Amino acid sequence: MKTNVFANRHIGITDSDLPQMLGKIGVKTIDELIDKVIPKGIRLKHPLDLPSAMTEREFAGHIAQLASHNKIYKSYIGTGWYDSITPAVIQRNVFENPVWYTSYTPYQTEISQGRLEALINFQTAVSDLTAMPLANCSLLDEATAAAEAATMMHALRSRAQQKAGANTLFVDSEVFPQVLSVIRTRAIPQGIEVRTGSYKELEFTPDIFGCIVQYPNNSGNIEDYRNFTLRAHEASCKVAVDADILSLALLVPPGEWGADIVFGSTQRLGIPMFYGGPSAAYFATRDEYKRNMPGRIIGLSKDKYGHLCYRMALQTREQHIKREKATSNICTAQALLATMSGFYAVWHGAEGIREIAARIHSIASWLDKQAVKLGYAERNEDFFDTLRLQLPAHVSQEKLQTIALSKEVNLRYFENGDVGISVDEATTAADANHLLTILGIAAEESVHEVDNIPECSSLKKEMCRQSAFLTHEVFCRYHTETEMMRYIKRLERKDISLAHSMISLGSCTMKLNAAAEMLPLSNAAWMNIHPLVPEDQAQGYHELIDNLSKQLLAITGFDGITFQPNSGAAGEYTGLRIIRSYLESIGQGHRNLILIPASAHGTNPASAVQAGYETLTCACDEQGNVDINDLRAKAEANQDRLAALMITYPSTHGIFENDIVEICQIIHQCGAQVYMDGANMNAQVGLTNPSTIGADLCHLNLHKTFASPHGGGGPGVGPVCVSKHLIPFLPGHALFGNETNEVSAAPFGSAGILPITYGYICMMGTEGLERATKAAILNANYLAASLNDTYGTVYRGINGYVGHEMILECRKIHEESGITENDIAKRLMDYGYHAPTLSFPVHGTLMIEPTESESLAELNNFIDCMLSIWNEIEEIKNGEASKEDNVLVNAPHPEYEAVSDNWQHAYTRTKAVYPIESVRENKFWINVARVDNTLGDRKLLPTRYGKFE
Numbered sequence: 001m002k003t004n005v006f007a008n009r010h011i012g013i014t015d016s017d018l019p020q021m022l023g024k025i026g027v028k029t030i031d032e033l034i035d036k037v038i039p040k041g042i043r044l045k046h047p048l049d050l051p052s053a054m055t056e057r058e059f060a061g062h063i064a065q066l067a068s069h070n071k072i073y074k075s076y077i078g079t080g081w082y083d084s085i086t087p088a089v090i091q092r093n094v095f096e097n098p099v100w101y102t103s104y105t106p107y108q109t110e111i112s113q114g115r116l117e118a119l120i121n122f123q124t125a126v127s128d129l130t131a132m133p134l135a136n137c138s139l140l141d142e143a144t145a146a147a148e149a150a151t152m153m154h155a156l157r158s159r160a161q162q163k164a165g166a167n168t169l170f171v172d173s174e175v176f177p178q179v180l181s182v183i184r185t186r187a188i189p190q191g192i193e194v195r196t197g198s199y200k201e202l203e204f205t206p207d208i209f210g211c212i213v214q215y216p217n218n219s220g221n222i223e224d225y226r227n228f229t230l231r232a233h234e235a236s237c238k239v240a241v242d243a244d245i246l247s248l249a250l251l252v253p254p255g256e257w258g259a260d261i262v263f264g265s266t267q268r269l270g271i272p273m274f275y276g277g278p279s280a281a282y283f284a285t286r287d288e289y290k291r292n293m294p295g296r297i298i299g300l301s302k303d304k305y306g307h308l309c310y311r312m313a314l315q316t317r318e319q320h321i322k323r324e325k326a327t328s329n330i331c332t333a334q335a336l337l338a339t340m341s342g343f344y345a346v347w348h349g350a351e352g353i354r355e356i357a358a359r360i361h362s363i364a365s366w367l368d369k370q371a372v373k374l375g376y377a378e379r380n381e382d383f384f385d386t387l388r389l390q391l392p393a394h395v396s397q398e399k400l401q402t403i404a405l406s407k408e409v410n411l412r413y414f415e416n417g418d419v420g421i422s423v424d425e426a427t428t429a430a431d432a433n434h435l436l437t438i439l440g441i442a443a444e445e446s447v448h449e450v451d452n453i454p455e456c457s458s459l460k461k462e463m464c465r466q467s468a469f470l471t472h473e474v475f476c477r478y479h480t481e482t483e484m485m486r487y488i489k490r491l492e493r494k495d496i497s498l499a500h501s502m503i504s505l506g507s508c509t510m511k512l513n514a515a516a517e518m519l520p521l522s523n524a525a526w527m528n529i530h531p532l533v534p535e536d537q538a539q540g541y542h543e544l545i546d547n548l549s550k551q552l553l554a555i556t557g558f559d560g561i562t563f564q565p566n567s568g569a570a571g572e573y574t575g576l577r578i579i580r581s582y583l584e585s586i587g588q589g590h591r592n593l594i595l596i597p598a599s600a601h602g603t604n605p606a607s608a609v610q611a612g613y614e615t616l617t618c619a620c621d622e623q624g625n626v627d628i629n630d631l632r633a634k635a636e637a638n639q640d641r642l643a644a645l646m647i648t649y650p651s652t653h654g655i656f657e658n659d660i661v662e663i664c665q666i667i668h669q670c671g672a673q674v675y676m677d678g679a680n681m682n683a684q685v686g687l688t689n690p691s692t693i694g695a696d697l698c699h700l701n702l703h704k705t706f707a708s709p710h711g712g713g714g715p716g717v718g719p720v721c722v723s724k725h726l727i728p729f730l731p732g733h734a735l736f737g738n739e740t741n742e743v744s745a746a747p748f749g750s751a752g753i754l755p756i757t758y759g760y761i762c763m764m765g766t767e768g769l770e771r772a773t774k775a776a777i778l779n780a781n782y783l784a785a786s787l788n789d790t791y792g793t794v795y796r797g798i799n800g801y802v803g804h805e806m807i808l809e810c811r812k813i814h815e816e817s818g819i820t821e822n823d824i825a826k827r828l829m830d831y832g833y834h835a836p837t838l839s840f841p842v843h844g845t846l847m848i849e850p851t852e853s854e855s856l857a858e859l860n861n862f863i864d865c866m867l868s869i870w871n872e873i874e875e876i877k878n879g880e881a882s883k884e885d886n887v888l889v890n891a892p893h894p895e896y897e898a899v900s901d902n903w904q905h906a907y908t909r910t911k912a913v914y915p916i917e918s919v920r921e922n923k924f925w926i927n928v929a930r931v932d933n934t935l936g937d938r939k940l941l942p943t944r945y946g947k948f949e
Contacts, residue, residue, distance in 0.1 A: 007768030053765025067525035078422025114491035116310035122342030131255025132284035147186035153210030181734035189612020204235035220386025270344030276531030276746025278715035294328035301936030336711030506847025509704035557691025571699025571718025624653035624795030664694030686770030775852035805849035
């Protein structure tokens with residue numbers, strides 16, 4: 001039997017480490033520990049049925065072979081996806097750089113200044129191009145952004161509109177079909193009626209609260225919506241616009257003709273198509289709607305010494321805090337891709353982006369004129385990049401498609417017989433000649449090729465943009481590769497990532513994202529495929545998806561799966577929509593209540609409300625377990641309308657519920673379903689699974705358990721696995737003739753990052769995955785045992801052990817010394833560590849999850865740091881250090897303060913910045929002091945142009 005070398009490299013603990021760790025924990029073997037942690041009644045009887053583990057070399061050959069089954073044709077399908085050129089300097093220094101792809105969401109401001117600046121560049125570019133004052137730092141995709149716009153406009157209804165029952169959303173029939181489908185999915189549980197038709201024929205009535213139009217539209221036509229928007233506002237109706245971000249370099253932006261919301265995709269700004277994703281959606285709106293806006297907003301603030309800095313603003317809107325009252329359930333977005341698009345705007349600047357847009361339009365205009373000469377008729381006279389052509393009478397769609405495919409070209413074929421051609425950044429003069437040849441062969445006419453496409457425009461003067469954009473210095477300075485490389489590096493040095501040290505965030509599973517898993521993403525055969533190509537051109541993707549489906553179903557024990565959800569929270573929403581559809585199919589559609597334990601994952605209540613349910617919280621006992629008597633009482637009291645239980649297992653309290661099987665039985669006896677949140681699957685894989693436990697479905701966070709990187713806040717994938725009875729209700733796709741529960745724009749969501757998880761499972765194999773789970777539980781219990789005599793843990797399981805994470809008790813520290821959990825988190829930065837999860841799920845605590853990837857040396861160093869901080873707290877308690885001027889309340893200590901000639905603290909510089917010897921070997925120099933959150937919220941400045949007065 002060959003040794004699993006990859007698993008040995010992935011898992012940080014070696015056999016020689018076990019005696020020390022097990023001795024500290026108080027058990028003799030790791031299997032004894034697992035028996036004490038996980039209830040025996042839910043343990044798997046047999047190992048996972050997975051293929052033998054591959055070596056890195058074997059997987060590299062295998063994934064390359066799969067990639068070779070994809071055919072890279074030139075695609076002019078458009079419909080929301082376009083070939084785009086990723087600048088090599090961005091691909092190499094950001095996309096392929098672990099400092100950028102392994103960092104976490106920038107909740108801890110002081111050690112996230114680099115990615116925060118990159119994201120505010122993105123926001124600034126979006127605001128400039130749309131001419132809107134406020135943009136967020138990305139959403140999941142274009143279609144879900146449309147759904148967010150719909151629900152936001154619904155939430156913004158006036159009291160008079162609410163009282164009058166204004167529940168109709170008008171969606172122009174010329175929006176992309178997948179966008180309309182996702183809007184419909186989201187509208188159903190919200191009680192929103194979706195009405196479609198031509199915006200030109202709409203008669204505004206009091207029941208209409210909002211409108212969504214597309215610019216340019218589904219047929220490629222540039223519509224002048226100015227008068228329509230004016231009429232809408234006169235009728236107290238909001239207008240949201242799905243706008244092609246690149247076209248706005250040439251077209252009058254929606255913000256200049258009165259739009260309330262502008263959204264869309266930034267895939268055209270340097271992001272590959274990736275067979276549908278990932279790419280960052282954008283969302284921009286008016287300043288007065290900032291507290292209703294979904295997603296994260298980056299803003300400016302100042303640190304304690306007045307230095308300008310960046311931070312995530314208005315965090316009190318977020319789902320972990322607001323729960324069922326949150327503006328959305330958005331948790332993971334598309335930060336890595338937004339960062340790349342922001343850098344794309346920096347790299348090209350206004351002139352470069354305008355030039356790209358003008359070249360695209362010139363090629364489209366030239367093709368249009370040549371096509372008309374061949375007998376094709378214009379269906380859209382006013383266009384940016386997309387032609388919709390009526391075929392000559394003697395040319396059928398089938399004939400044209402056959403010719404195009406023989407020339408390795410994909411066009412768009414409309415149901416009425418028209419053909420669509422969407423020109424993009426990668427289209428060259430040679431490509432244009434090739435397209436013209438195809439049209440000529442089909443029309444049986446000769447064509448005249450040209451060496452260069454002449455500059456030309458068919459845009460009406462009144463639709464041409466006159467205003468400037470991307471005028472900030474950052475978009476004007478970095479247009480040579482040397483300068484751009486150094487700018488990216490300068491930002492990179494301001495961020496802590498897994499490339500620097502362990503990120504101990506509880507419930508986030510910040511494990512290794514191995515290079516062997518990441519390398520395939522740079523293969524053009526995975527990057528450059530449009531999601532709507534004929535299936536035979538994407539055989540590699542389909543084989544990968546089929547293989548990965550079987551793997552994840554074997555791991556979870558379920559029968560069916562969907563990859564559409566673009567995040568874990570989107571997976572929650574999808575699972576709840578599946579439950580609703582199933583209940584309706586058996587005549588139980590009236591069930592509208594979700595029972596959620598207090599120990600469940602933070603996004604659950606917001607997801608439930610978004611899916612149209614009411615929520616009811618179930619209490620936990622003093623040990624952190626679900627109070628089974630409270631659960632039973634609430635389930636039985638509401639059994640006629642109970643739809644489901646949403647439970648996280650092991651819970652966010654860091655323990656395995658001993659009564660989990662009975663909990664599931666109680667819910668089933670009440671006629672409801674059991675939804676298991678997969679946030680903590682890293683403690684289940686290979687040892688138990690949701691199906692064995694008794695759940696009906698679960699979602700999985702591929703960016704947690706299954707090794708996809710967090711990317712500074714995305715991308716994520718949240719596939720949903722279901723039992724057999726729920727399979728008919730899995731999401732379909734409008735473009736495949738099945739709109740059932742469609743939740744994302746692309747048929748397979750963010751398919752482009754599935755090779756990462758596939759690689760992880762293929763190379764770990766059955767034995768490696770089981771070892772990883774055991775190591776994660778071992779590491780958590782080692783930390784808990786090592787910190788037990790100082791901080792102590794809030795909750796432990798029935799046998800006195802934690803799961804794969806634990807909650808450190810900090811409330812007594814605050815009572816005795818005045819030091820808060822936030823002070824401890826900030827002080828850890830001086831030691832070179834990202835803070836644990838702060839005050840969640842229990843206020844005044846720190847939640848820690850070490851994962852299986854960390855070595856004993858790293859765990860011990862983290863313990864040393866935590867004990868050193870404990871001693872610093874003791875000094876304050878004992879009066880040895882000032883309560884007002886100490887290393888904790890002043891943390892973190894930025895580099896500029898440490899080297900200042902004016903050191904004003906009672907303690908030494910050494911104590912501040914080199915508290916223990918190991919810090920000297922790996923010092924992370926912090927860029928700013930503690931940031932003023934209140935200032936940043938009180939005066940929101942979400943672009944690079946903002947200034948405090």
